[in-house]
Amino acid sequence: MIVPKFDRDRIIQGAKELGIEVREVAPGEGGVFIQEKDGSERELTTFDLFPEAKEIADLRCALAGLIAENERLKKALKLIESKSEIPEESVDLVPITELYEINLHAKEALR
Known part of the structure; x- marks a missing residue:
């Protein structure tokens, strides 16, 4: 070493x-x-001599959080897209439970 x-x-x-x-x-x-x-x-410490190092560390943590949130939203979007892949039917013929489930996943993704 x-x-x-x-x-x-x-x-x-x-x-x-x-x-x-x-x-x-x-x-x-x-x-x-x-x-x-x-x-x-x-x-x-390094932070004493280079105070911006603390800001950089904080920004890295924030960026990691945003990346994780982006991945969560991608998964939610894929789930919503898979649930909304219904045959070309009139909206009146789509079971209300499917619409409810799509809406539920969309609300969860927006949290």
């Missing part, structure tokens, strides 16, 4: 440029920690 090497000095410099107060533990070996306003500390 390849372990990526990070330029800690550059990370610390970038954090300070962003106004983030940081502390390095065991220079060259340890982690980089953020000093919060209340005095507590936590390890520096």
Whole structure:
């Protein structure tokens, strides 16, 4: 497994440029920690240096949700199409149960 090497000095410099107060533990070996306003500390994350990374992660989740919803609607549409494949008959001759079932599936798809 390849372990990526990070330029800690550059990370610390970038954090300070962003106004983030940081502390390095065991220079060259340890982690980089953020000093919060209340005095507590936590390890520096990608989201601290690149706030847009959180937005990108949120957008990816939203996109995945839209893709799943699209797939659900495709399945519902196929079901509705299969139910509505009735022989060329007058609407008056189509059993009311079939029309009710088509309507029910359409309402379910629109939820």
